[in-house]
Amino acid sequence: MTDHPEHRPEYKPGDDEDFNLLYRASHARILRTLVAMLGDVAAAEDCVQDAFVKAYRAWPRWTPDAPAEAWLHRIAIRVAISHRRRERLRDAGALILRLGRPSDDPAEGVDSQDLLAALRRLPSDQAAAVVLRHHHGYSNREIATALGVPESTVSARLVAAKRKLRDALGDAAPELEPKPM
Amino acid sequence: MGEFDRWLERELSHHLAQIDPGYVAPRYLETKAPRRGPLGRLLYGVPALAGAKLATAGILLAAAASTGVAVDTVATGQTTNWGQHVVQQVEKCKQELGSNQHGIGQCVSQLAKQHGDDTSDQNGQGSPTPGNGGTDNGNGNGGRPSSLPTPQGQSDSHPTPQGQAQGQSGSHPTPPPHPTPNANANGNAGSGSNNAGGNGKP
Numbered sequence: 001m002t003d004h005p006e007h008r009p010e011y012k013p014g015d016d017e018d019f020n021l022l023y024r025a026s027h028a029r030i031l032r033t034l035v036a037m038l039g040d041v042a043a044a045e046d047c048v049q050d051a052f053v054k055a056y057r058a059w060p061r062w063t064p065d066a067p068a069e070a071w072l073h074r075i076a077i078r079v080a081i082s083h084r085r086r087e088r089l090r091d092a093g094a095l096i097l098r099l100g101r102p103s104d105d106p107a108e109g110v111d112s113q114d115l116l117a118a119l120r121r122l123p124s125d126q127a128a129a130v131v132l133r134h135h136h137g138y139s140n141r142e143i144a145t146a147l148g149v150p151e152s153t154v155s156a157r158l159v160a161a162k163r164k165l166r167d168a169l170g171d172a173a174p175e176l177e178p179k180p181m
Numbered sequence: 182m183g184e185f186d187r188w189l190e191r192e193l194s195h196h197l198a199q200i201d202p203g204y205v206a207p208r209y210l211e212t213k214a215p216r217r218g219p220l221g222r223l224l225y226g227v228p229a230l231a232g233a234k235l236a237t238a239g240i241l242l243a244a245a246a247s248t249g250v251a252v253d254t255v256a257t258g259q260t261t262n263w264g265q266h267v268v269q270q271v272e273k274c275k276q277e278l279g280s281n282q283h284g285i286g287q288c289v290s291q292l293a294k295q296h297g298d299d300t301s302d303q304n305g306q307g308s309p310t311p312g313n314g315g316t317d318n319g320n321g322n323g324g325r326p327s328s329l330p331t332p333q334g335q336s337d338s339h340p341t342p343q344g345q346a347q348g349q350s351g352s353h354p355t356p357p358p359h360p361t362p363n364a365n366a367n368g369n370a371g372s373g374s375n376n377a378g379g380n381g382k383p
Contacts, residue, residue, distance in 0.1 A: 020207075032197040036196075052209045057212075
């Protein structure tokens with residue numbers, strides 16, 4: 001597991017100093033998750049800041065039954081999903097305007113073997129699950145908290161996400177292990 | 182963990198670990214309001230809420246005053262009687278002046294002034310009266326804004342154009358009085374609401 005937090009401090013809900021500590025401890029990690037989802041550092045930073053504003057407002061209502069960082073991830077992933085939705089609407093609008101005219105973007109339609117590009121093309125919830133598992137070392141339970149879904153859904157999303165990544169990356173990635181019979 | 186998973190983790194670490202923004206000043210600090218505990222919310226929240234409600238009420242009252250909504254706390258019957266009285270008095274003034282003469286405004290405003298003085302004495306509040314140039318139109322309502330010229334608004338500090346005060350000078354014959362609902366309710370003269378003695382309507 002990579003980048004797994006060894007120490008999870010005890011935070012007090014509603015405590016400003018604890019929230020500041022939580023921000024310092026988790027800002028970079030959450031930023032990386034959103035970069036993987038969005039493929040853009042600036043957009044990810046913007047979304048992270050929005051997420052922390054929302055989290056700060058909800059901080060007094062946070063309960064320690066789930067890790068604080070997973071709770072933050074949940075908020076941040078929702079913000080990122082909203083951002084992606086707005087982006088897609090804008091792209092759809094631009095595409096409609098461009099109908100019939102050749103694309104000016106040389107990268108469009110070309111399969112990129114870059115992992116981050118492939119992650120960005122995944123559905124948001126699948127991309128988030130992959131990063132939380134394989135970069136932050138979250139367990140299925142913690143990912144379930146972060147995404148607000150059952151653990152079984154987390155497993156299904158991870159399987160689907162890795163299959164799509166393998167298909168997108170082609171020979172750049174090893175083969176997926178076959179399912180046990 | 183299979184080979185793909187290991188590869189995935191290596192690649193993610195390679196791509197993401199290099200993203201290290203350092204300390205970025207959090208935006209939530211810009212939205213930070215003094216956070217209070219339950220007791221603080223009780224001490225500060227309720228008065229704040231009450232203050233907000235009072236402020237809202239004050240704004241509504243000010244808006245009502247500025248838009249001319251008469252806050253009539255005096256019995257409506259009093260204003261209705263006054264309206265009828267004004268109509269009668271205007272008729273009387275016209276008869277005194279004669280059919281081709283002008284200046285009914287002066288006659289009517291005298292009436293209004295007298296009524297305003299009477300009402301002021303009655304209420305004993307020293308509230309603004311027509312003679313004192315206040316917003317009161319002399320019928321004790323106290324809610325008519327000064328922007329509405331009234332027949333009785335012929336005061337030093339609440340001047341109205343002379344043409345209105347004395348009726349249309351020479352060129353506009355005074356139409357016959359006709360009572361209107363507004364005139365009755367607000368104590369405006371029927372003809373005064375048109376052009377004589379200051380208009381009762383905006």
